[in-house]
Amino acid sequence: MPPMTSSPYFSLAILFFGALGFGLAPLGLAWLWAHTFAPPKPNAIKNAIYECGLESKGDAWVQFRSGYYLYAIIFLIFDVETVFLLPFAVAFTGLTAGACLAMLVFVLLLVEGLAWAWAKGVLTWQ
Amino acid sequence: MGLGERSFDVAVDPELKIELGKQGIFVTTIQELYNWGRKSSVWPMQFGLACCAIEMIATTMARYDLARFGAEVFRPSPRQADLMIVSGTVTKKMAPQVVRLYNQMAEPRYVIAMGACAISGGPFKQGYNVLKGIDRYIPVDVHIPGCPPRPEALLQAFMTLQKKIDEQSLTGENRPRYLNVDAPGEFPVPEQGEHDLVPASNPNVWTVPVVIR
Incomplete structure (x- = not known):
């Protein structure tokens, strides 16, 4: 068996441990420093959620109304679809039948969404 | 200790330090390095x-x-x-x-x-x-x-x-508050009272000045 040092990956391993030490040594030193000199003094105000100095009210895990799904659909149709339509149009002549069919299915799905939103009256200006 | 002296114990005699500096030898302490780093950022x-x-x-x-x-x-x-x-x-x-x-x-x-x-x-x-x-x-x-x-x-x-x-x-008696285990780390937040903030001041950091007429 050839010695480990002759392996082409040996220098990489050395570099890896060097990099690891480079990252971990300052962290360890900082921990040691804090442990030796700086006594931790946590309290309720210090550990509170930071809200620009104000006391936070309520929970951050609020739920959005499910009624917003219509906006998500409209966004998909008019924004995300355009992103796909442009490369589709550019590469149209070079596409295979399968790729063209897949793209048409995708467009059809979104047109379905448009029809659904239209029926819901989302497109009517009130 | 006199007024002009620094309040902490110096590890190296300042005059010796200057003398060594002239010879091209620089000595320092962890404390000086630490303070230098903090004050510079x-x-x-x-x-x-x-x-x-x-x-x-x-x-x-x-x-x-x-x-x-x-x-x-x-x-x-x-x-x-x-x-x-x-x-x-x-x-x-x-x-x-x-x-x-x-x-x-x-x-x-x-x-x-x-x-x-x-x-x-x-x-x-x-x-x-x-x-x-x-x-x-x-x-x-x-x-x-x-x-x-x-x-x-x-x-x-x-x-x-x-x-x-x-x-x-x-270290030592003159170390700042945050390095002292016994010194408080929390400063009470005042609240809106009927006529003024309650409490009107924190007695640990501020005392009402006595007016002498």
Whole structure:
């Protein structure tokens, strides 16, 4: 068996441990420093959620109304679809039948969404 | 110890240090390195209260260039800042927020009270709604008079603070508050009372001055 040092990956391993030490040594030193000199003094105000100095009210895990799904659909149709339509149009002549069919299915799905939103009256200006 | 001497024990005789320096040998202590590092990268908290804040902003810009002191990084969160510049009028409505922000800063933390309002209430001292100096609730390291102080005055305050940081000792009786296990780390946040903030001041950092007539 050839010695480990002759392996082409040996220098990489050395570099890896060097990099690891480079990252971990300052962290360890900082921990040691804090442990030796700086006594931790946590309290309720210090550990509170930071809200620009104000006391936070309520929970951050609020739920959005499910009624917003219509906006998500409209966004998909008019924004995300355009992103796909442009490369589709550019590469149209070079596409295979399968790729063209897949793209048409995708467009059809979104047109379905448009029809659904239209029926819901989302497109009517009130 | 005399007045001129530094308050902490020096590891190396200062004259010997100068002599060694002339010979090309530089000696230092961990404490000096630590203080040098801290004073060269004071990160102020990004918040302004009134017109003094405009002068503070001017100080950070190219003409006055606070970056020379390593303090150009104004942090928008108290978790990342170690200097609070109380720049402007502290109304009684705002005071609890300022004290809470100070509490949320990580140690070691310093305070510069900038301008007449922050140090005493300034022209609004007789008003019912202005706090008569932020030092009633939090320990202030440097006071700057002026209405508003010029950027040069703020730079002077920075240099004063740097000098103060440089002279802090890591151990011993004179070590700063945050290194002392027994010293308090929490400064009570006042609340809005019926007529005034409750409590009206923090007796641990500020005592009511006795008026002698």
